[in-house]
């Protein structure tokens with residue numbers, strides 16, 4: 071998942087008692103964010119919200135929360151948990167409503183107006199956060215409660231909340247001198263501006279980087295549906311008679327798996343590789359060099375040796391050393407596998423009657439040929455068994471029903487921000503209303519790349535709110551009237567994002583700051599990656615993988631091939647992620663005194679030190695288009711995908727050892743992990759479920775890098 075950094079911080083300071091009574095409701099066109107939505111589950115009023123409503127709502131929402139926070143800070147009564155900590159949790163309701171709705175729409179369905187709102191509001195939100203966390207009177211109240219915490223008779227969740235608030239204040243600079251606080255405010259404002267700038271440049275770069283093809287012959291190898299999609303993508307851009315291959319946000323592009331023309335492959339790969347390094351409006355290099363330098367300076371100001379140390383303080387891993395040690399353990403088995411795979415690719419090229427050395431734009435095509443030779447598995451053979459709607463209902467929903475007893479009903483009456491979006495109401499095991507979940511699966515030019523989940527409304531008993539969550543992806547939209555036949559990778563993405571949705575929907579917290587997916591980055595991908603495992607569970611798979619025309623189940627031989635093929639090319643797959651994770655760590659362990667880096671030179675030096683084959687296996691994201699770390703809150707956090715893989719493989723091994731897909735197992739996982747939010751530290755939470763600490767063995771086994779059943 072990826073979530074805007076400021077969305078997470080906005081969720082920290084939720085908000086305001088009595089705001090709805092403040093302005094007279096007599097004015098004709100009240101801002102739709104002013105009061106809680108009256109729709110079921112307080113779903114956003116996409117039927118009433120106009121683009122012009124966001125910016126005023128942000129300003130009003132910040133103003134309202136500032137007043138609430140002032141009242142808490144100036145309260146003449148001695149600090150209590152309720153008049154300070156719980157009061158902060160109750161504050162900022164309007165700001166929450168607009169932040170959460172805007173973040174969802176901005177990331178999935180932006181336009182020039184929303185871009186301007188984001189650019190204008192992001193630095194104001196950063197200042198707003200600072201005004202709260204750098205208010206000395208407020209910190210004095212938190213500090214005095216923290217000092218007296220042993221005598222306050224707090225329950226477990228309250229004690230954790232006080233701990234988290236205290237940490238956040240200290241982490242945000244509450245203990246700095248006044249002069250240093252001014253410096254910090256300037257740094258935060260500039261950082262926020264740069265993050266927004268990066269995101270907007272990258273969207274421009276990615277759109278401009280699409281490969282335009284004038285000669286259909288250059289697309290040889292693509293299936294007819296992909297060629298049709300390329301033709302309609304061209305039409306959408308006013309390029310009738312041509313074909314357009316839009317860029318995905320990763321280095322490698324899906325079409326490279328089948329494009330037979332080497333020049334086309336090279337052109338598509340090069341467009342991807344250089345998308346944000348063209349010296350034009352989409353060039354991000356100056357932005358990220360400044361971001362990295364200012365982040366290091368911010369860490370130094372707050373007493374940390376580097377930005378990674380600053381970020382990791384509240385993560386499960388805790389320190390950059392722990393991360394580097396974890397990654398180092400993965401390198402030897404990965405490198406050994408990469409060497410075997412390069413030899414396979416080279417011999418596939420020879421078998422094809424060619425004599426060139428493999429380049430990165432050749433890898434996907436020849437890996438697919440090796441895969442076919444070895445497993446006889448062709449994407450075109452499997453896609454007819456993965457019709458999106460069937461996968462959703464009979465796979466994703468079915469697995470959740472078997473494990474957790476929950477059920478789903480489509481709600482066509484809930485307004486959406488784009489006609490592609492679908493909404494379902496989720497009922498708990500006893501039939502009571504649990505949540506709303508939105509799905510926005512198809513790629514659009516105005517949508518960020520990748521896939522993610524977040525909340526339109528967060529769960530909180532204090533605020534009386536139930537979860538409203540959404541899943542977004544970038545699957546190829548079929549031509550009108552055609553079924554959406556997706557790859558197994560897309561199927562896995564659906565299960566993944568739905569795992570996040572479950573974590574959000576099962577939230578059972580009093581306080582919004584600790585609720586649901588508001589957990590550490592190196593824990594938040596654990597429920598989602600865990601949920602991926604059910605895609606290949608024999609019972610679940612048989613239930614959804616049916617031919618879209620005949621309804622026939624997938625032949626067992628093909629199922630076996632998919633399972634075997636899931637372990638194919640893992641030197642590449644793991645390598646490109648390790649490389650990105652280390653690149654991220656390298657950018658965020660730059661010393662504060664270091665000069666601004668030359669991005670290309672820094673990246674090249676990082677690649678040289680990887681201990682992996684980075685020539686044949688290029689990084690999954692280059693620095694210049696690494697959205698996760700520059701704008702989406704994953705700075706010094708990309709390793710989290712690997713760390714949580716260690717957790718999910720261990721947890722799934724536990725399920726297998728205890729009978730697999732059962733209500734009992736699901737209930738235990740819901741009770742001990744999915745419903746816990748951040749009410750506990752992650753190490754003890756995991757140990758309580760699993761019985762011991764995780765290690766990398768189940769993970770390496772699952773990837774087939776060491777022998778044995780996962």
Ligand SMILES: [Zn+2]
Pocket residue numbers: 071072566567570595598
């Ligand atoms: Zn995720």
